[in-house]
Amino acid sequence: MPPLSEQVILITGASAGIGEATARRLARSGARLILTARRADRLKALATELDPTGIRVVPFAADLTLAEQREALITGTLARFGRLDALINNAGYAQRGPLERVPLESIRHNYEVNVFAVVALCQLVAPVLRDQGSGRIVNITSVAGRIARPLTSVYDSTKHALEALSDGLRGELKPFGVQVVVIRPGFIATDFVSAATAASADTLADLGPYTPYMSRLRDGFAELRRLAAGPDVIARCVERALSARRPCLHYTAPAHARLFLFARWLFPARVVDWFIRLRTRPV
Numbered sequence: 001m002p003p004l005s006e007q008v009i010l011i012t013g014a015s016a017g018i019g020e021a022t023a024r025r026l027a028r029s030g031a032r033l034i035l036t037a038r039r040a041d042r043l044k045a046l047a048t049e050l051d052p053t054g055i056r057v058v059p060f061a062a063d064l065t066l067a068e069q070r071e072a073l074i075t076g077t078l079a080r081f082g083r084l085d086a087l088i089n090n091a092g093y094a095q096r097g098p099l100e101r102v103p104l105e106s107i108r109h110n111y112e113v114n115v116f117a118v119v120a121l122c123q124l125v126a127p128v129l130r131d132q133g134s135g136r137i138v139n140i141t142s143v144a145g146r147i148a149r150p151l152t153s154v155y156d157s158t159k160h161a162l163e164a165l166s167d168g169l170r171g172e173l174k175p176f177g178v179q180v181v182v183i184r185p186g187f188i189a190t191d192f193v194s195a196a197t198a199a200s201a202d203t204l205a206d207l208g209p210y211t212p213y214m215s216r217l218r219d220g221f222a223e224l225r226r227l228a229a230g231p232d233v234i235a236r237c238v239e240r241a242l243s244a245r246r247p248c249l250h251y252t253a254p255a256h257a258r259l260f261l262f263a264r265w266l267f268p269a270r271v272v273d274w275f276i277r278l279r280t281r282p283v
């Protein structure tokens with residue numbers, strides 16, 4: 001793996017939050033970056049701010065649920081830089097609501113963005129990295145990829161799927177010199193909650209008998225979100241994953257996220273289940 005300053009790195013979901021913070025951090029190292037997301041104006045402004053010459057940091061607007069846009073993204077990256085060293089699969093959002101009431105097409109869409117787009121990008125990028133004999137794929141999952149909660153089980157299941165896909169893919173690509181790393185954020189202060197609320201608006205508008213449980217969950221989240229760290233804490237993990245000679249298989253940050261996973265490992269499943277359900281029980 002070349003040093004960070006010589007790497008070509010593709011970051012998805014770079015128009016906001018963790019992806020934007022990662023772009024800012026990696027740009028400081030001198031790496032060449034391709035920034036992608038749907039909002040072209042935000043990508044362009046960020047790329048210009050990070051590299052006014054337009055040589056090292058390139059915006060590429062794409063909706064990752066669309067096959068032709070994913071293909072154009074990878075073809076465009078290779079045409080521009082001639083190689084690719086790392087793919088950061090960060091784009092994602094949360095569909096909220098009780099499973100009974102979330103329309104199947106909303107569940108499918110959440111899987112399209114959080115799982116199938118990631119799988120498709122890995123399929124496009126794997127042959128490139130394999131032929132080079134080096135490269136890294138960094139998948140941003142979540143603590144919710146290890147702990148599933150009521151009323152947000154759709155999102156949590158997408159992240160569980162991504163954890164399993166990443167762990168399996170790691171063994172498939174290792175013989176070819178390609179490493180797969182998982183990063184599990186805890187609560188991070190970004191637009192994530194407002195994006196989740198917007199994506200789930202129809203479901204949340206009519207929750208029927210689940211209404212009091214959902215408002216308890218909202219209050220619980222508001223309390224826990226006070227633990228939230230800034231997105232640079234995850235950007236630092238990405239930087240470590242790309243610069244370490246032997247990166248960890250999983251990075252979990254910030255500290256509260258490591259504590260949650262430690263508690264999940266330590267306590268019997270019934271105790272963990274009871275504790276999580278406390279957060280949705282109306283008071």
Ligand SMILES: NC(=O)c1ccc[n+]([C@@H]2O[C@H](COP(=O)([O-])OP(=O)(O)OC[C@H]3O[C@@H](n4cnc5c(N)ncnc54)[C@H](OP(=O)(O)O)[C@@H]3O)[C@@H](O)[C@H]2O)c1
Nearest residue numbers: 013015016017018037038039064091092142188190191192
């Ligand atoms: N914030 C947290 O507390 C937290 C915790 C655990 C895990 N995570 C994970 O961290 C990752 C980044 O989240 P964040 O907190 O930075 O949220 P965010 O601020 O809402 O950013 C999400 C990014 O994903 C992009 N995106 C969404 N749908 C897309 C699509 N169809 N095609 C292309 N790009 C798309 C958005 O760009 P456009 O809207 O411009 O397309 C945006 O850049 C997500 O995978 C999330 O699940 C976040």
